Amino acid sequence: MKTDQVLFNAIVPAPFGAIGIRTQEGRVRELVYLPPSFEEKAADNEVAAQAAVQVARYLADPDFRFDLPLFEAGTDFQRRVWGEIASIPRGSVKTYGQLARLISSAPRAVGQACGANWFPLIIPCHRVTASSGLGGFSNQDDENGFHLSVKRWLLRHEGATASPWQQQSIWD
Numbered sequence: 001m002k003t004d005q006v007l008f009n010a011i012v013p014a015p016f017g018a019i020g021i022r023t024q025e026g027r028v029r030e031l032v033y034l035p036p037s038f039e040e041k042a043a044d045n046e047v048a049a050q051a052a053v054q055v056a057r058y059l060a061d062p063d064f065r066f067d068l069p070l071f072e073a074g075t076d077f078q079r080r081v082w083g084e085i086a087s088i089p090r091g092s093v094k095t096y097g098q099l100a101r102l103i104s105s106a107p108r109a110v111g112q113a114c115g116a117n118w119f120p121l122i123i124p125c126h127r128v129t130a131s132s133g134l135g136g137f138s139n140q141d142d143e144n145g146f147h148l149s150v151k152r153w154l155l156r157h158e159g160a161t162a163s164p165w166q167q168q169s170i171w172d
Contacts, residue, residue, distance in 0.1 A: 007020065008020035008021055008022055008032070008041060009021055009022055009023045009043060009044050009045055009047075009048035010041055010042065010043035010044065010048040010049070010051065010052040011034065011038055011039065011040050011041035012040065012052050012055045012056055012059075013040050014033075014055075014059055015059070015153060016033070016036075016146075016149060016150045016153045017033065017034050017035045017036040017037075017038065017146070017150070018034040018035075018036070018038040018039075018040065019031055019032065019033060019034065019055050019121070020032040020034050020038065021043070021052060021055070023045055023047045023048045023051070024071055025071070026047055026069065027047060027068075027070055027071040028047060028051050028068050028069065028070050028071060028119065029071045029073075029118070030071075030118045030119070031051075031055070031118070031119055031120050031121055031122065033120065033146075033147060035146055047068070047069065050068060051068055054067070054068060055121065058121055059157075062090055062091075062157050062158040062159070063090060066121070066122045068122065070118075070119055070122065071118070073118045073119075074113075074116060074117075074118070077105075077109070077113060078113040078116055078117075080103055081099065081103065081105075081109075081110055081113035081114065082113065082117060082119075082123045082125075084099050084102055084103060085099070085114065085117075085123050085124060085125055085127065085128060086123050086124070088124065088127040088128070090124075090158045090159070090160075091158050091159045091160050091161070092127065092160065092161075093127050093128065093129050093155070093160050093161075094127065094128055094129075095107075095128070095129055095130060095131045096108075096110045096111045096114070096129075096130060096131070097110075097131055099128060110128070111128075114128050121154075124154075124158075126150075126151045126154040126155060127155070127158075127160065
């Protein structure tokens with residue numbers, strides 16, 4: 001078995017590549033965006049199977065709502081940021097600055113919390129953008145643009161439009 005197959009309890013194909021699912025103690029531990037080189041992997045436990053089905057349903061229908069047991073992760077601050085992110089409706093975006101104002105913080109701290117999100121899609125950090133355009137994604141040094149292409153795909157999938165405060169298109 002290939003090493004990448006061992007790292008995940010399931011791998012779900014996605015239009016941009018794949019999504020790796022890790023579980024621990026009967027809960028989802030992490031979702032990971034993976035490039036197209038990763039092959040699909042059938043779930044090796046019940047929670048991974050539930051997560052794989054729900055990820056596939058979201059990829060087919062952006063209005064799908066996740067209902068999965070999640071491993072407790074993050075600091076109190078990160079969980080506050082993630083709570084605000086989870087409240088952003090499908091098709092909408094908020095900027096790092098807007099979220100920072102909502103929780104009396106700084107945009108950079110919000111960006112760092114976004115990048116530390118263990119549960120992308122479930123906590124839709126792709127809905128948070130820079131005021132000047134798309135911004136970063138997944139705390140990645142994205143030389144090849146993979147993670148930004150994932151963010152663009154997710155926003156298009158959800159029918160998102162730019163925030164009125166953005167100076168550039170989120171599609172640039």
